[in-house]
Amino acid sequence: MIGVLGGMGPMATIDFLQRLIDLTNGRSDQEHVPTLVCSLPQIPDRSSYIVAKGEDPYPLLLDAINRLISGGAESIVIPCCTAHHWYDMLVDNSSIPIFHVAIEIAEYLKAKNIQKVGLIATEGTYKSNYFKRILKQYGIEVTYPNNLDIQMIMAGIRQIKHGSLNLGAKNLLRVMNHKNYSEIQKWILGCTELPLALRSFNQELLSGCVDSNEILARACFEYWENKASK
Known part of the structure; x- marks a missing residue:
């Protein structure tokens, strides 16, 4: 099962899931990719933190990673490019692989x-x-x-x-x-x-x-x- 760390923003998360559905082109429900979605729009703005040192998003990003792992995800994707600023830190604290955009x-x-x-x-x-x-x-x-x-x-x-x-x-x-x-x-x-x-x-x-x-x-x-x- 693929864990989706989303909500950054919500529209992008829905768009990612639609792309995954379209690529699968399944003839039945069972042929589609199993996903577990953690959509957290309340994660602080990533760009604001990097540019101006606003509220740090990392604690909530890591919390979402742990929720996905606890839920049975076997790999994680993050449909937010700016959040990849924390990729190395997240990988170091994740027991499963994370795709890098x-x-x-x-x-x-x-x-x-x-x-x-x-x-x-x-x-x-x-x-x-x-x-x-x-x-x-x-x-x-x-x-x-x-x-x-x-x-x-x-x-x-x-x-x-x-x-x-x-x-x-x-x-x-x-x-x-x-x-x-x-x-x-x-x-x-x-x-x-x-x-x-x-x-x-x-x-x-x-x-x-x-x-x-x-x-x-x-x-x-x-x-x-x-x-x-x-």
Whole structure:
């Protein structure tokens, strides 16, 4: 059973589960991936803590991990990119494996021979820098937007979290379509709520992006499929 540490935010968690269902394409209930979901929207804002030292999310993240383990989870996925700032600490205190979004995305990009990507993410994820660090190990160059564009991205993320998907998508597109980033092959949607906005605005926009929720769902499905076949 796969444990899902969600609620960051709730829409992203539902989107992740829908992706997992769509990938399974089961003909009966029994063919779908068994999951145990711990959705905790009350976990303090991850980006705020990383950037400005607000309330530390780690204690509640670890508590959720322990709840999932106690409930019978055999591996854990976290459909929130910024929360991966605490990945190493969580792994050190977990008795079961945890998927890492950047590693899964790096494997995907390597298989597609994509070497130059841009990252659309929260301020916390940029500051954490784990995407650059991990993708560099795979020979993949990651471009960050400039500071003004990062503020525009953050405005878009806040709009998406407030339910204004189209307004949020427009802010993201102002950055993604800027001529400064014309050499980028793909944009990593490094916040799991961003695909919701772009898909709502125009489904075709996702063809130029790497959807972190889609990648995590695919990794979970393949893990379960391999486990079920043994």
